[in-house]
Amino acid sequence: MNTQEHGTAQEHRATDPRHRATLRWIVAIATVALVFDGYDLVVYGTVVPVLLRDPGQLGTLTVAQAGALGSYALIGVMVGALIAGAVGDHIGRRRIMLTGIVWFSVAMGLSAFVTDLTVFGVLRFLTGIGVGALVATVGALIAEFAPPHRRNVYNAIVYSGVPAGGVLAALLALLASDGDGWRALFLFGAAPLVVLLPVALVRLPESPKWLQARGHTARARQVSERTGVPLPEAAPDPSEKQAKVGFAALATRRYALATLLLGLTSCSALLLTYALNTWLPEIMGQAGYGKSFSLVFLLTLNGGAILGGLTASRVADRFGPQRVIATTFVLAAVSLALLTLGLPLGVLLFLVAVAGVGTIGTQVLIYGFVSHYYDTVARAAGVAWCAGFGRIGGIGGPVVGGALMGAGLPPAYAFHVFAGVAVLGTLVTILVPRRAAASARAPEASAPGALTGGGASVLAHE
Template sequence: MPSTPHDLEKRRRRSLGWVVFLSAAALVFDGYDLVVYGTVVPVLLSDPDQLGALTPAQAGRLGSYALVGVLVGALVAGAVGDRIGRRKVMLVNLAWFSIGMAITATTHSVATFGLFRFLTGIGVGALVATVGAMVAEFAPAGQRNRYNAIVYSGVPAGGVLAALTAITFGDTLGWRGLFWVGALPIVLLLPLALRFLPESPKWLVARGRFAEAEAVSARTGIPVPAAEPVVEDKVGFPALVSRRYAFPTALLGLMSFAGLLLTYGLNTWLPQIMGEQGFGKNSSLTFLLVLNLAAIFGGLLASYVADRVGAKRVVASTFVLAALSLAVLPLSMPAGFLFLAVALAGVGTIGTQVLIYGLVSNYYPTTARAAGVAWCAGFGRLGGIVGPIIGGVLVGAGVGGSTAFQLFAGISLLGALVTLLVPRPAHASSRVAAPSTTTDRTTVAA
């Protein structure tokens, strides 16, 4: 018996819900991994019995090892994701990431801890690079920034989870127990992903696999899209360095570099800096909680605006918001204003990075989308590597938080400037909206 339009729509909504839920849940553990290290840095610095004697500068470098792994994982995922599909990359790396977190929890030296932070980062990078392409290809036109923000809000949500877990159970679980929590995706998410995560029909069409796209569509209710106009005959990374995309690719990479430098720098060192300013352990961790909670809600609100006015304008504005809030953080102010400044900094740093992923995932055609997001996540992670190192050097030198916050504010302004220089997508002028759909403002106005 043929499916009715109502049945197809119900199936489509259910399939989209699974894609969004599984993608967001995977990134929750990415965010958890990001912030959990910041929550245990004070313990590792104060207790040499854990991994050995550790200086602030060494802790900053140790925090960067996972980010080197993220860079490698993102670039590898970008190289293969546009060729083998989104689903396979996600399944493999859910398992990879979980195993890496579990082994990290068992390490007893700085060297082995750093090694497995690097290996865990490979799985994180592959997931971050893949979910953006996946969501962009399943989300309805005109709502892609919103769905992207929902999914990438998993990163600050994971930060909230890490901060709450550390505040509530840190003394009970210890730092090893906090890392064991990060290994849960292999038992909580992987079985669900194997059952409910479909391959992207849009990717299948782009690869000429029309029969498979029809089969996925019949099973999930996701419509088979029309083939995109061919504006670039290269696939994956070669398309990014073509004459058409080379300049915007460089700018988008610099935007992500700035966004992730701010994100990782603050998440790694905010508790330590606030602790040195006289706040207790739980109060310092509460700043992390506020930073990431504000990023979730602020990022979602900003994505709603981005679907209407274009992501580029909103990203530039949130970079400026970050600069203003970071510049006032060193000032003496009542606690309420201080928490407000931290919240606005969360929107302008972590929230901005959420929006950048949305802009990038809709900037490139399907045949280069995973590579584009991978470039954004991978090159951006170089900024993520630099951020904790800068914080570690400044804290170790006794300069204090004021200089760090002022430096981060300057980087935010540079991020806003780079964003304004990004040109209109090359394929936007060739895209024709279907008569029954709304024009994709994300693509046209990115």
């Protein structure tokens, strides 16, 4: 697309009321879905004390079993993300989104009525599959509907639903009664089945870009006309129909190295995210702060991630996500290192908020970076790889933190280790190569801003 054509398309994206309305619905649906995703993943941690104290709920539960149950959902997220990536670029974004909403809602609702520990564990795993499918698909959806100059902002709004859901879980847990009150929390997690699904069925369209990339040209034009979402100027070349799609595309020379590095970047951010969400209250407790501060520290961590992630995304739209992600990793390393100095409470809360930006907020930016890095035929697989492979870090985060705490080391050691992981994340991010220029015949190629290219590289390939 030449400069004039790009300017015309950009103006169309900014002024067409149909496109604006469609984008608002997509952002709203995706954000609410991820709020409940975050809620589902965090709510278990809020009810563990009740399950440990009261054998009448699920049976006798040891601390080790409670930890295993917590990991089942994360393993499910990894499986769900990889499955969505394997099929998402073949069957489309809409089908994966609708299936994911139904899947995790049903599994969450059934969990509220379970009285057996084994069945509860199976349902936690199944819930994670639905969560993973949505997390892996939302980035691709936003990348194909949002204007190029606003993609990182919209992406941050949507993925900020995950920490917002964590905050919601913590707040509702305060209102839940002891005993069977935890069941109401899980039942609430099924609300999207009756609240969100009907709206998504009516208002969530399939991506016209995906339809065109898969050769469904007539349907792509119909959806484009209805939603106001412009199609790329170039139609897919028939000779490219046999091009590799999904995970197969990730293994090509064009993407292989970047895919590995992006997976490690996500792995670093998610390790920090789950390590801090799990162990921050305990670490600060050992540092002399009472249990009443646990919720304050967690709310500050997640609140900082939401506000900081949205701010950083605006910068990413201007200068490119890669350099911003490297910067937020550095902020995480510095803030975590400073948390060991025994500073006043107000300063500690500020540093925890900055750590939230550099960990949870960084993962939000990574999803945006990845969703822009790949072409339409590999986008869902790329985001799924990021969410799935990165989940290894999410699973390992609580384990690493537990090992450090169980070894009887001072709390400062844990923060130093986490700061080291943030430094590693910085280095891996910097090493991600600029995306190779797409073929001139490709139906769409939205390249990310790189360390040397910034937003200009996005426009150049759009």
